[in-house]
Amino acid sequence: MKTNLKPTTCLAPVPAVMVTCGDEIENNIITLAWVGTVNSEPPIVSISVRYSRYSLPLIERTGEFTVNLVNQNLLRAMDICGVVSGKTQDKFALTGLTRIKGVQVKCPYIGESPVALECKVVRRTDFGTHAVLFGEIVNVIADEEYVKDGKLNLPNGLLVAYQNGNYTATGETLGTYAFTAKDIRK
């Protein structure tokens, strides 16, 4: 039996990430789930930031941001970075996360994040509550243990997702894209 519900932001699972922004002088960490991949070549992601957030003018000023993927060890720090404001607190100091100088962008990345995507803003669009910033991925920084033959090779269950108000674990691989192709073509 089906039922109709009031429209809400219930797409799930979505990524749970920490975005870093700013430069060496002034920078911040913002926890976001309204992020996604929007283009393959070149690789472009979108991040949606509420207009009231301290991070938005930092991103506007440099035209850059870094998406730090989150593993279970980072869960508590990620939640803290979604609860307090960079206006009044240095979130790196508060969480103990390691601030590392960016490689291709001015904003720092989080040393404890297994994978960081350095991005340059290429376009923006604005909706009612959120600014949507599109960032071309210009560099990927990964822990060496998660790289194999020059490509990312993340273990099952490493990353964290977000689903209707909760942080959710990821689990086993269920299949590889196109696993049905050989049957279909028969």
Add this chain to the structure above:
Amino acid sequence: MKTNLKPTTCLAPVPAVMVTCGDEIENNIITLAWVGTVNSEPPIVSISVRYSRYSLPLIERTGEFTVNLVNQNLLRAMDICGVVSGKTQDKFALTGLTRIKGVQVKCPYIGESPVALECKVVRRTDFGTHAVLFGEIVNVIADEEYVKDGKLNLPNGLLVAYQNGNYTATGETLGTYAFTAKDIRK
């Protein structure tokens, strides 16, 4: 130790969904992972569709699409809908999925999907390989078993994510958003 990798679409985990489009006469199912939430009020999602896809003109014609969330029972059907083209095959017939008439939009939704988000296109932006369509969620259709007090209440591990070429299970709830707030404010 950190290493720098060639930029690729490695944001993860992202949603693995089936998008339905078209009308009662001509319609299709397309499997997508380049989708995300972009605005809270009103709730708006984005879906990115390659220019070559059969579904793109269907979405353009009606200005509507439906995002069908995917549970593990739908894994095989989802993969098939990502491998074959609606140009040559009726994917509902091929997969055995149930085509149900939409409530607030002309496009059908998938009866076996636990949650379907009916969307009306409100804006579009174009990048190199993908058209990004922004859809305001105008109705949410859910299986009654997943609704509690008028809200979605999805069990742990129901939905499927996508991560670097693989479909991935979701698992247990690790925490609720703002679970650290009471400690931080002390």
